[in-house]
Amino acid sequence: MAQDIVQAESFFDRHFGITARDLDKVLSKALEKKADYADLYFEYRMNEAISLEEGMVKNSSRSTANGVGVRVLAESKTGYAFTDDITIEKLELAARTAQYIARNRESLLPAPVGGQAVRSHDLYPVSSPATEVSLEQKIALLQDMDRLARSLDPRIQNVFVSLASEHKIVLVAASQGWVVGDIQPLTRLNVTCIAEQRGNRQTGGYGGGGRVGFSFFTEKKDYERYTREAVRQALLNLEAENAPAGMMDVVLGPGWPGILLHEAIGHGLEADFNRKKVSAFSGRIGQKVASELCTVVDDGTIPSRRGSLNMDDEGTPTHRTVLIEKGILRGYLQDRLNAALMKMPLTGNGRRESYAHIPMPRMTNTFMLAGGTPPEEIIRSVKKGLYAVAFGGGQVDITNGKFVFSASEAYLIEDGEVTRPVKGATLIGNGPDVLTRVSMVGTDLKLDEGVGTCGKDGQSVPVGVGLPTIKIDGITVGGTTAA
Amino acid sequence: MVEGDSFFVTVRLGEIEKVSQAQEKRLGLRLFFGSSSATASTSDISRGSIERLIDDTCAMARSTAQDRYSGLPAPEELARDLPDLALFDDSGQSLSVEERTNLALEAEQAALGFDSRITNSEGAEFSNQAGRVIYANSHGFSGEYRGSSYNLSVVPVAALNGSMQRDYWYSSQRKFSRLEPPESVGKKAAARALRRLGARKVKTRELPVVFEPEIAATLLRQLSSALSGYSLYKGASFLVGKLGSKIASELVTVVDDGTIPAALGSKPFDGEGVSTRKKTVVEKGVLQSYLLDAYSGRKLGYASTGNAARSAGEPPGVAPTNFYLAPGAHSPEKIIASVEEGFYVTELIGFGVNLVTGDYSRGAAGLWIDKGELSHPVEEVTIAGNLKEMLLNIEMVGNDLEMRDRIAAPTLKISRMTIAGD
Structure with a gap:
C-alpha cells in the first residue's frame, strides 16, 4: 500500500517533471488572494475498448489522457481551471485563473475545509492491469462468448460483446500540505444478444466487472455466465407480453434492482442539493423516510467493487455511511465544499469524472441491508403484482422527488406464483415515500455485477448498487395494458 | 485533431458559485491495414507520444479482424469545396469574466423576481466554447473548421405548501448576438417551474x-438513433428494412441538414471528410433516407449520407446534423x-x-x-x-x-x- 502512494506520487514527477516544490509553488499562487483552500488533481488515464459484432472484432481503440485541474475554494465559491499540458507554466496560469473567485474578498480567515487526507485502504491490488493484457487474449475471449451465445439457441441472430478497460493514476495535492495518490483499475465486460422469431426481434444483455484485472472474467468463467444470461433474457423477451399499467404491489429481486435506492434515495441525499435546500429530503435528517425494515448504506470500501475507491477524488478516504437506519434518515453524502459549509464530517464522496471536472458529492456502492424474510415467502404473499429482477437505467428529479427505473426482465405474480414474463415496464414513484411502503425485506442481499454508471450534471462516474428481495406495497407500473 | 477553449460561470442566489476555464486538445489516429483497422488518441502531442500512438495503433490494427466493408469513404465522396457556414463567432470571446457573470446573474434575477413563489434556485450558468477541428486522410482530404457556442441557462425552484418544483430554460447559439436575452430566459424558466406547482397523479x-x-x-432524437446505419445493419432498430415504407403519419416530414448557416449542428464536412448536405429523411410519412457513414453505408449497400460523427479516440459513429420535424x-x-x-x-x-x-x-x-x-x-x-x-x-x-x-x-x-x- 505504501508503495502505491510512492508510485502514484513519483509517476507525475517522473513523467512530467513536476516536483514537490512545484506543487507548493502552484498551491501558494492559488491561495494568494485570500482563498480558503486549493488543490491540484493530476490524472493520467489509459482507456482501451474492444468490441465484437457479427462474429468479428472489428474495432479496438486506445486513448491516453493526462491533465491537471486546479481548484480554489472561498466559502461557497469554486474557481477551477484545467489543462492537458502538465507544465509548471500552465499550472501557474491555471492557478491564477482559478483564484479569480477569491478576488475582492474581505474575510482574511480561511474557513476549514476538512482535515488531512490519509490513505487508509488498499481495496484493489491488481497485479496486472487489464490494459496490459495482450489484445489477442482479449479477442479470443470475445470470440468464445460469441460462439457460445450462438450455440445456445438458433434464434440468436447477432451477438455484441464489448470489453472496456481503464487504468488511472491520480494524485491530489492540497494547500494544507498533503499529497495522496491512487492507482485505479476499472474493467467491464458486456454482452448483448438479439434473438429473432417470426419477425419478432428482442434483445437481452448482461455483464460485469469492477476494479479488477482481466483474469476476473476467466477465473470462474464469469464470461460464460454473462453470455448464458444475455441469451436467456433475449429468448425470454420473445415470449414476453406487454406490461400492465397502474398501481400494484411490486417485488424487486436482489442485486441490480438496488438502482431503486440510487434513484429514489441516494441522489436526494447528496449534500449539495441539501445545502441548497432543493432536495425533497432537505432538512429531514432524524425523520422517518422509510419503513423500519429499511437500513440503507453507501459504502465505498468494499474490495474490488466498481463503485469502490481507496480515496475519493479530493483525497479523502472512502467510508461506509449509513443513509437510513431502520427507517430514519441519518446522513448525507459529502464532499469537502459542502461538508465545510454544512459543518458536517467528510464521508469520502467527493468524486469527479476527470481532471476536467469539478468534484461534487456522488454515491459509491449504495445498498440495503438484508432483512429476515425468505424471498419465496415474499413472492407467495402477493396476490396480484409484478416481480422485477433486472433493470435498465433510471432517473430522478431531485426537487420533487419523482424517480423512474425501467425493468428489462419482469414477470406477473398471480396468486403468489411467478407466472408470465412482461416487457417494457417502467416504475415511477416518489423518493421520500416509496421506502415507507416496503413491507418485507428478504434475507438475500446481493450486490450488482459491476456495470453501473451514474450521470450527474454532465459527469459520469462508476457506481455500484445492491438490494435483497423486497416487497413494495403499491407503486405505479407504467406498462401499456390498463389493469 | 480537435482543440478548444471552454469557459463557464455558474451563479446561485446572486453570487458566483463556480468559474471554470480550460484549454484542451486531442489527436486521434485511425489506421487501416488492408481491411483491418484500429483507432487511438492522445492529449499529449509531443513527438515521442505521437510515435508511441502510431506504434500502438499499428499493433492493434494487425490484431483486429479483416472486414471487407471497412475503409475510408471513396475519394469521390470526399468534400471538395468547404462552404463557410458562419460557425465561428468571436464577438463574445472578448467579454470579461464580470460581463459573462452578469449575464447569468441577470437571468437568475429575472427568474427569482418573477413571482413570490419562486423561492430558491439551483443557479444560472453562462458558458462559451470555441474550438477547431482538423481532419486529414490518406485519400487526400484535408480540411478544418472552427466553431463557437454560447449558452445561457437557469434552473429556478418554486415552492407551495412545502412541496417544491424546479424547471429550466436555456438558450444556445453559435453567434453571441443571437442568444436569447437573460431576462427572457429567466422569466420562461420561472413560468415553467410555477406551472408545475400543485401537481398530482391522474388515473390510469x-x-x-x-x-x-x-x-x-x-x-426525433429516438428516431435519429433508430435511423443510424449502425443500429440498422445490426438489426437493432425497429426501422430495419423500412426504407420506402410508411413509418409515420403523412403529416410528418423530417429533414437532416448540416448546411444551415450558423446552426448548432452544421459543419462543412463530416467526421470522415464527406460533405454534409440537406436531405429529407421522412417525407409525408415515408422513410426516404437512413443516416449513414462510409462503413454502415457499405454494410447496407448505400453511399455515406455525410453523417459520420467522430470523436478523436473512437471509430466513427453516426449522428444527425441539424435534424428537425418540419x-x-x-x-x-x-x-x-x-x-x-x-x-x-x-x-x-x-x-x-x-x-x-x-x-x-x-x-x-x-x-x-x-x-x-x-x-x-x-x-x-x-x-x-x-x-x-x-x-x-x-x-x-x-x-x-x-x-x-x-x-x-x-x-x-x-x-x-x-x-x-x-
Whole structure:
C-alpha cells in the first residue's frame, strides 16, 4: 500500500517533471488572494475498448489522457481551471485563473475545509492491469462468448460483446500540505444478444466487472455466465407480453434492482442539493423516510467493487455511511465544499469524472441491508403484482422527488406464483415515500455485477448498487395494458 | 485533431458559485491495414507520444479482424469545396469574466423576481466554447473548421405548501448576438417551474397526448438513433428494412441538414471528410433516407449520407446534423383546443425506450388538458406505447418549430397513449 502512494506520487514527477516544490509553488499562487483552500488533481488515464459484432472484432481503440485541474475554494465559491499540458507554466496560469473567485474578498480567515487526507485502504491490488493484457487474449475471449451465445439457441441472430478497460493514476495535492495518490483499475465486460422469431426481434444483455484485472472474467468463467444470461433474457423477451399499467404491489429481486435506492434515495441525499435546500429530503435528517425494515448504506470500501475507491477524488478516504437506519434518515453524502459549509464530517464522496471536472458529492456502492424474510415467502404473499429482477437505467428529479427505473426482465405474480414474463415496464414513484411502503425485506442481499454508471450534471462516474428481495406495497407500473 | 477553449460561470442566489476555464486538445489516429483497422488518441502531442500512438495503433490494427466493408469513404465522396457556414463567432470571446457573470446573474434575477413563489434556485450558468477541428486522410482530404457556442441557462425552484418544483430554460447559439436575452430566459424558466406547482397523479387510462416542442424533440432524437446505419445493419432498430415504407403519419416530414448557416449542428464536412448536405429523411410519412457513414453505408449497400460523427479516440459513429420535424399547419393553442381530455407533456424522465422493438414507457410530468384547455399540473405518471405506433398516430403538427438545438420539433399531438398513474 505504501508503495502505491510512492508510485502514484513519483509517476507525475517522473513523467512530467513536476516536483514537490512545484506543487507548493502552484498551491501558494492559488491561495494568494485570500482563498480558503486549493488543490491540484493530476490524472493520467489509459482507456482501451474492444468490441465484437457479427462474429468479428472489428474495432479496438486506445486513448491516453493526462491533465491537471486546479481548484480554489472561498466559502461557497469554486474557481477551477484545467489543462492537458502538465507544465509548471500552465499550472501557474491555471492557478491564477482559478483564484479569480477569491478576488475582492474581505474575510482574511480561511474557513476549514476538512482535515488531512490519509490513505487508509488498499481495496484493489491488481497485479496486472487489464490494459496490459495482450489484445489477442482479449479477442479470443470475445470470440468464445460469441460462439457460445450462438450455440445456445438458433434464434440468436447477432451477438455484441464489448470489453472496456481503464487504468488511472491520480494524485491530489492540497494547500494544507498533503499529497495522496491512487492507482485505479476499472474493467467491464458486456454482452448483448438479439434473438429473432417470426419477425419478432428482442434483445437481452448482461455483464460485469469492477476494479479488477482481466483474469476476473476467466477465473470462474464469469464470461460464460454473462453470455448464458444475455441469451436467456433475449429468448425470454420473445415470449414476453406487454406490461400492465397502474398501481400494484411490486417485488424487486436482489442485486441490480438496488438502482431503486440510487434513484429514489441516494441522489436526494447528496449534500449539495441539501445545502441548497432543493432536495425533497432537505432538512429531514432524524425523520422517518422509510419503513423500519429499511437500513440503507453507501459504502465505498468494499474490495474490488466498481463503485469502490481507496480515496475519493479530493483525497479523502472512502467510508461506509449509513443513509437510513431502520427507517430514519441519518446522513448525507459529502464532499469537502459542502461538508465545510454544512459543518458536517467528510464521508469520502467527493468524486469527479476527470481532471476536467469539478468534484461534487456522488454515491459509491449504495445498498440495503438484508432483512429476515425468505424471498419465496415474499413472492407467495402477493396476490396480484409484478416481480422485477433486472433493470435498465433510471432517473430522478431531485426537487420533487419523482424517480423512474425501467425493468428489462419482469414477470406477473398471480396468486403468489411467478407466472408470465412482461416487457417494457417502467416504475415511477416518489423518493421520500416509496421506502415507507416496503413491507418485507428478504434475507438475500446481493450486490450488482459491476456495470453501473451514474450521470450527474454532465459527469459520469462508476457506481455500484445492491438490494435483497423486497416487497413494495403499491407503486405505479407504467406498462401499456390498463389493469 | 480537435482543440478548444471552454469557459463557464455558474451563479446561485446572486453570487458566483463556480468559474471554470480550460484549454484542451486531442489527436486521434485511425489506421487501416488492408481491411483491418484500429483507432487511438492522445492529449499529449509531443513527438515521442505521437510515435508511441502510431506504434500502438499499428499493433492493434494487425490484431483486429479483416472486414471487407471497412475503409475510408471513396475519394469521390470526399468534400471538395468547404462552404463557410458562419460557425465561428468571436464577438463574445472578448467579454470579461464580470460581463459573462452578469449575464447569468441577470437571468437568475429575472427568474427569482418573477413571482413570490419562486423561492430558491439551483443557479444560472453562462458558458462559451470555441474550438477547431482538423481532419486529414490518406485519400487526400484535408480540411478544418472552427466553431463557437454560447449558452445561457437557469434552473429556478418554486415552492407551495412545502412541496417544491424546479424547471429550466436555456438558450444556445453559435453567434453571441443571437442568444436569447437573460431576462427572457429567466422569466420562461420561472413560468415553467410555477406551472408545475400543485401537481398530482391522474388515473390510469388511454388518452390523446400532446408533446410540447422540447419533448417532441426527444422523439426525433429516438428516431435519429433508430435511423443510424449502425443500429440498422445490426438489426437493432425497429426501422430495419423500412426504407420506402410508411413509418409515420403523412403529416410528418423530417429533414437532416448540416448546411444551415450558423446552426448548432452544421459543419462543412463530416467526421470522415464527406460533405454534409440537406436531405429529407421522412417525407409525408415515408422513410426516404437512413443516416449513414462510409462503413454502415457499405454494410447496407448505400453511399455515406455525410453523417459520420467522430470523436478523436473512437471509430466513427453516426449522428444527425441539424435534424428537425418540419412545421405543420396548427398553432399550439389550436392543438390543445382539439383535445377534449388528454395530457400535455412538458417533461420526460428515464430511459424506458427500446429502439429494437420500439417499446416506449417513460416517466412524465406536464399539464392536464380538460375540454380543450390546460388545467392542473400532473406528475408521477408514465406514458407508454410503441414508437412505431406513436409515429403513425401523430395527428397534428404545430407551426412552432424553432431550432433551439441540433434536434428540434414543433408541438405534436399523438392520438392515443397509455397514461399510468393511480
